[in-house]
Amino acid sequence: MDNVKSLDPLQLDTKEVHKILLSSVAPRPIAFASTVDLKGNVNLSPFSYFNVFSSNPPILIFSPSRRVRDNTTKHTLENAKETKEVVINVVNYSIVEQMSQTSREYDKGVNEFVETGLTEVPSLKVKPPRVLESPISFECTVDNIVSLGESGGAGQLIIAKVIQIHINKDYLDTEGNIDSEKLELVARMGGDWYTKANKESMFKIPKP
Numbered sequence: 054m055d056n057v058k059s060l061d062p063l064q065l066d067t068k069e070v071h072k073i074l075l076s077s078v079a080p081r082p083i084a085f086a087s088t089v090d091l092k093g094n095v096n097l098s099p100f101s102y103f104n105v106f107s108s109n110p111p112i113l114i115f116s117p118s119r120r121v122r123d124n125t126t127k128h129t130l131e132n133a134k135e136t137k138e139v140v141i142n143v144v145n146y147s148i149v150e151q152m153s154q155t156s157r158e159y160d161k162g163v164n165e166f167v168e169t170g171l172t173e174v175p176s177l178k179v180k181p182p183r184v185l186e187s188p189i190s191f192e193c194t195v196d197n198i199v200s201l202g203e204s205g206g207a208g209q210l211i212i213a214k215v216i217q218i219h220i221n222k223d224y225l226d227t228e229g230n231i232d233s234e235k236l237e238l239v240a241r242m243g244g245d246w247y248t249k250a251n252k253e254s255m256f257k258i259p260k261p
């Protein structure tokens with residue numbers, strides 16, 4: 054027991070809690086979220102508070118938090134509230150550097166596709182464009198936004214329903230299924246660490 058550091062989150066700085074959570078709950082998949090504001094200005098940003106939570110209906114949830122520093126909100130959250138649409142693109146190793154660059158705090162209205170050289174492709178059912186270079190993209194409507202608090206660090210859950218799926222055929226196997234080895238998806242860990250899923254890191258466990 055002496056070897057265990059035991060902590061009450063209420064006694065810690067938000068920054069410290071944030072660090073522990075991000076290093077412990079890892080690796081986390083990355084939602085590369087494209088949104089537009091009411092004027093049609095495009096925004097693209099990554100979020101690793103992200104996962105799939107339902108297959109029927111198909112629901113993805115991600116969370117642009119209030120900034121710990123100054124309690125401001127992210128453009129992605131504002132856009133999702135305004136227009137109720139988002140395209141969630143998955144991130145693989147070939148676009149990880151550009152994904153990282155889009156997380157800079159650009160002014161509102163700046164298009165991160167243009168800043169990072171990624172290619173916009175018009176969506177079929179929603180206004181935000183998808184990322185051509187991403188292997189898989191999900192066009193979504195925003196069903197609900199759940200605020201988990203009003204202070205800095207509070208998550209704002211964007212509950213998104215998938216209404217159209219785009220899969221680059223280069224990432225399919227001969228049977229037409231998504232080939233996880235080809236995908237090389239990346240995920241976020243603590244600090245500056247990322248990981249990639251490829252032949253060397255992946256393994257199978259047959260269902261018991």
Ligand SMILES: Cc1cc2nc3c(=O)[nH]c(=O)nc-3n(C[C@H](O)[C@H](O)[C@H](O)COP(=O)(O)O)c2cc1C
Pocket residue numbers: 083096097098099100101102103116117118119126127128129130152153155156157158159241
């Ligand atoms: C890999 C990665 C994952 C991130 N995950 C989150 C997240 O889950 N929640 C969040 O609020 N910010 C996250 N960020 C930071 C945002 O991307 C960053 O604040 C960005 O500037 C927000 O852009 P926006 O204001 O245009 O929406 C992440 C950054 C990176 C590089």
